[in-house]
Amino acid sequence: MPPKLTPQAKTIKGVLLGGVAPTDPEATWDITIEYPPDRPDGVISSITPSGDSASSSPLALPALVHPHIHLDKAYVHNTPAYNHLLPVTGSFQEALASTTQAKAKFTRPDLLKRGAWLLAESVTSGVTAMRAFVEVDHTVQHTCLEAGLTLKHEWRDSCQIQLVCFAQDPIFSTEHGDENRRLVEAAIRGHASAELSVLGTTPYVESSIEASKRNIEWAVDLALETDRHLDFHLDYNLSPPDVHPEPLIWHVLHTLREKRWTSGTTNRRVMLGHCTRLSQFTGEDWKRLAKEIQEHALPVSFVGLPTSDLYMADIPSGGAVKSNPRGTLPVPEMVRKHGLDAVIAVNNVGNAFTPWGSADPLNLACLGVGVYQAGTIGDAELLYECVSTRARAAIGLSPPGVDSGVRLRCGDHAEILVLHNVDDTGCLGDSDSRSRKSLAEVVWDPPSRASRAVVCRGHVLMPALPTRPDAAFRSGV
Secondary structure (H helix, E strand, O other): OOOEEEEEEEEEEEEEEEEOOOOOOOOEEEEEEEOOOOOOOOOOEEEEEOOOOHOOOOEEEEOEEEEEEEEEOOHHOOOHHHHHHHOOOOOOHHHHHHHHHHHHHHHHHHHHHHHHHHHHHHHHOOEEEEEEEEEEEEOOHHHHHHHHHHHHHHHHOEEEEEEEEEOOOOOOOOHHHHHHHHHHHHHHHHOOOOOOOEEEEOHOOOOOHHHHHHHHHHHHHHHHHHOOOOEEEEOOOOOOOOOOOOOOOHHHHHHHOOOOOOOOOOOOEEEEEEEHHHHHHHHHHHHHHHHHHOOOOOOOEEEEEEEHHHHOOOOOOOOOOOOOOOOOHHHHHHHHHHOHHHOOOOOOOEEEEEOOOOOOHHHHHHHHHHHOOOOOOOHHHHHHHOOOOHHHHHHOOOOOOOOOOOOOOOOOOOOEEEOOOOOOOOOOOOOOOOOOOOHHHHHOOOOOOOHHHHHEOOEEEEEOOOOHHHHOOEEEO
């Protein structure tokens, strides 16, 4: 069940802001939210110095975003009906096979229950927007899509759900390829873009490179025809060049150029997910990639999925011999060194593709500190952006080129995460517990959900409130 909401807040009093040095003499601030006719969901209209004491003030940050998460496959491992499909080998092929078997048992009540679990875990963590994948194929038909549309409607006041019509299975090979493709086309053409705004495919599951390239070309054509964002699961391997053909990313970029999909011709974006093969790129490869995207104004973003990638992506037999090799996109380096648009996301929770980890993007940002050896304050801010403001822009929910960083500012959406000082140990009072007064402290050691108050479209989610609503928030006419 979606959380209860307070009336729309008019002010948030006496908060610290992320991205502000703790030595700032005006360290606490009052945030005013207005609801003009053209922004009925709320917009921050002013941020002014407050006289409140910084020692007891909560920290206010931009809300969190899932730029890539699977809604229909969440928490399969937490459901008794699928106990016989728990991992045995832990391999990628096993995950594909066991998930196919699980999908054959998916029912609408089951999908709604597990989807609600994911949404509840997410929104109480601070997620107010997500790109959520629902599969369409010969096994599930449109069952996952229909459940996704129901959840999108039921949870619309607490989370903006951007649904992806997702072809996980082949659409140009195997005996079911044609049927899978027809089902996807029917779904895309049968729903308005506001309901189903993204097309997603998985070119690497096709049985040949030629079929993979057809998959890419078909997806680009269909997305352009129906005015959709496009999201590829791509190059999910660590094969060295002498074992595996050229990465498919080059064909994606070639096709976008050929079809004239640029930032100047459409506001729709293209997301490339996983891309673990790119972790083996040389410096020259990265230069070539950045040049092709930037010189041709291709609206391309990358999403690294560390929890899945580190678990699943390895070098296949016949490849270079390494000790337990793993790989994921080097997101901070892609952003800083090569000027590419890249974010990170949770991807899967509680299934064979990713049996570990949670739906909390803050935990993912924390993981990134170790994965990327990114331990500076600046690193923490970038990692937070990658699950917040950068992620929101990457999926097309903020205008291209607009990056609000980690500090709230006038004109931002009224989508805010407020972190209170709450003792969740039961050993200390709130005034004596260890508080987090900077964004870096939040990323390095994420606070519990009990400390998080989530503002979505100006409303405060009641289950996440650690204190009385009027302790920091003010409503009114």
